[in-house]
Amino acid sequence: MSGVLVIAEQRRGELRAVSLEVVSAAQGLRRGADEVSVAIIGAAPESIAGALKLVGVDEIITVKVPLAEFDPDTFESAVGALIAQRHPDVVLVAHSVDSFGYAAALAARHGFGFATDVFKVQRIDGELLATRGGYGQKVNVEVEFPGRSTVLLAIRGNVFKPPEQPASPRLSAFEAPATVSRSTAREFIEAGAGDDVDMAGAEFILTIGRGIGEEAKVAQFRELADAVGATLGCSRPIADAGWLPKSRQVGQSGKTASACKLYIAMGVSGAIQHLAGMKHVTTIVAVNSDAEASIFGVAKYGIVGDIFEIAEELRRHF
Numbered sequence: 001m002s003g004v005l006v007i008a009e010q011r012r013g014e015l016r017a018v019s020l021e022v023v024s025a026a027q028g029l030r031r032g033a034d035e036v037s038v039a040i041i042g043a044a045p046e047s048i049a050g051a052l053k054l055v056g057v058d059e060i061i062t063v064k065v066p067l068a069e070f071d072p073d074t075f076e077s078a079v080g081a082l083i084a085q086r087h088p089d090v091v092l093v094a095h096s097v098d099s100f101g102y103a104a105a106l107a108a109r110h111g112f113g114f115a116t117d118v119f120k121v122q123r124i125d126g127e128l129l130a131t132r133g134g135y136g137q138k139v140n141v142e143v144e145f146p147g148r149s150t151v152l153l154a155i156r157g158n159v160f161k162p163p164e165q166p167a168s169p170r171l172s173a174f175e176a177p178a179t180v181s182r183s184t185a186r187e188f189i190e191a192g193a194g195d196d197v198d199m200a201g202a203e204f205i206l207t208i209g210r211g212i213g214e215e216a217k218v219a220q221f222r223e224l225a226d227a228v229g230a231t232l233g234c235s236r237p238i239a240d241a242g243w244l245p246k247s248r249q250v251g252q253s254g255k256t257a258s259a260c261k262l263y264i265a266m267g268v269s270g271a272i273q274h275l276a277g278m279k280h281v282t283t284i285v286a287v288n289s290d291a292e293a294s295i296f297g298v299a300k301y302g303i304v305g306d307i308f309e310i311a312e313e314l315r316r317h318f
């Protein structure tokens with residue numbers, strides 16, 4: 001058993017960017033003549049293949065399935081059949097809402113080694129070692145897979161730099177077995193529909209966290225953001241509570257503040273998943289009443305104080 005199989009993700013005919021990050025994660029796992037094969041599963045996979053013609057991809061495998069939307073049973077069956085035919089020793093998928101639907105079941109059914117949310121993967125003396133967070137991301141856990149001939153890993157997004165150089169990998173097709181699905185896709189609703197904010201493109205972001213306490217306080221910070229010319233962002237609890245749309249969430253499972261130059265975090269503790277979306281910003285200003293809050297570890301300027309008082313003071317100047 002050898003080689004790395006990457007399962008790329010697509011949404012409505014568009015390759016998901018995280019798939020290229022997974023291709024990048026695969027590069028350090030090659031042994032000798034090992035190849036990296038990338039499978040793309042969908043109703044018209046050949047139309048997406050072009051986006052995968054990059055350095056680091058040796059082969060693109062198109063897997064045609066008769067469904068327009070993602071379906072866990074179809075994916076579990078198709079990926080399982082592909083692994084049975086190809087015998088890769090490592091299979092990489094994105095740690096995403098799609099893989100949540102089938103990867104664990106697939107690994108359990110076939111006895112594969114398995115780890116999710118992996119942000120580092122390497123071979124040490126030929127043995128695979130995956131690193132993931134543990135205890136709510138407070139510690140890093142190294143996972144070994146003794147005795148497993150196939151290991152399936154779900155790779156965290158926004159960690160590996162996607163390849164950019166074009167290349168000409170081989171193309172092949174794989175026929176997925178017919179599958180009876182237990183679910184039906186009724187409607188596709190785009191997350192954050194109705195709020196077309198571009199968090200990735202925003203240069204100045206003012207983000208609010210759970211420190212605001214209640215939904216009624218959102219308006220005060222929205223008004224402040226407008227006054228200072230910032231795009232209003234939020235931490236996950238605010239989006240999960242529905243106080244702001246998901247499209248404004250910054251972090252690992254939200255948006256990355258890619259173009260941001262100034263980031264003001266108000267009432268945000270600085271959990272590792274939030275930092276994943278903003279810690280690279282050059283100028284971070286944090287306001288938090290807890291002097292020990294982790295956000296101060298990445299902030300250039302820190303204010304230990306009450307966000308409402310600071311917000312009012314700021315508003316007086318704009």
Ligand SMILES: Cc1cc2nc3c(=O)[nH]c(=O)nc-3n(C[C@H](O)[C@H](O)[C@H](O)COP(=O)(O)OP(=O)(O)OC[C@H]3O[C@@H](n4cnc5c(N)ncnc54)[C@H](O)[C@@H]3O)c2cc1C
Pocket residue numbers: 208209210211212234235236237238249250251252253254255266267268269270271272273274277287288289290293305306307308
């Ligand atoms: C797989 C996974 C993915 C995740 N993805 C994301 C993600 O994309 N984005 C994200 O943000 N989180 C994400 N999380 C959640 C993350 O772990 C934290 O739970 C979250 O970031 C905490 O949000 P917060 O800082 O707003 O809230 P808290 O951690 O509760 O912090 C609130 C802060 O406000 C301060 N505060 C309270 N009152 C005041 C006041 N009056 N004045 C000043 N400061 C005050 C407190 O001192 C505290 O530090 C994810 C978690 C998991 C497991």
